[in-house]
Amino acid sequence: MVNIVIIDYGMGNLRSVEKAFQRLGINPKISYLSDDILNADKLVLPGVGHFKKGMDNLYQLGIIDSLKESVIVKKKPVIGICLGMQLMTKYSEEGNCEGLGWIKAETIKFSFDDIKLKIPHMGWNNLFVKNNTSLLKNINEEDFFYFIHSYYVSCNNEKDILSETKYVYDFVSCFQRDNIFGCQFHPEKSHDAGLKLLKNFANF
DSSP states (O other), X not given: OOOEEEEOSSOSOHHHHHHHHHHTTOOOEEEOOHHHHXXXXXXXXXXXXXXXXXXXXXXXXXXXXXXXXXXXXXXOOEEXXXXXXXXXXXXXXXXXXXXXXXXXXXXXXXXXXXXXXXXXXXXXXXXXXXXXXXXXXXXOTTOEXXXXXXXXXXXXXXXXXXXXXXXXEEEEEEEEETTEEEESSBGGGSHHHHHHHHHHHHTO
């Protein structure tokens, strides 16, 4: 059985992510302990809330080095969900704060000059696949995923972009750099389509 650890840094809807994996027959572990992070086969970095608060919590827990050892040195698969995806970038406008820097990207706030659209972007949207890798196996433009976010990721390298989603303009909804995955939407809230993606990650 694959050993998946969901990282508890006080910023995520951990139980929803746990239950989604359980529906796939996988029992992940929720933990903030360095030993669990280092011994995991795969990691999930969930998250809802403020970027700077998320980074502060990771530092206060003292797990930045353990995450780096697992993800960057040992190349263990990791997926960031919503805020978790954004924390993987180099920098965020939210809190004017440096991130983990695992991927060459920045986190930017939605800004619409002439169009009165609500921020946060909230609701169901599909993915326009740019690079079809194993994470998006059996997922197509007919599948819809649940989004709620005021900031989005801008990748510096187009090859890292797996999918884009349109909200006035196109933004990165999924990325991959080697063993590092991110999704701006919440697969754990996206019914069958989300379960497909989490299953693909578990099988990576």
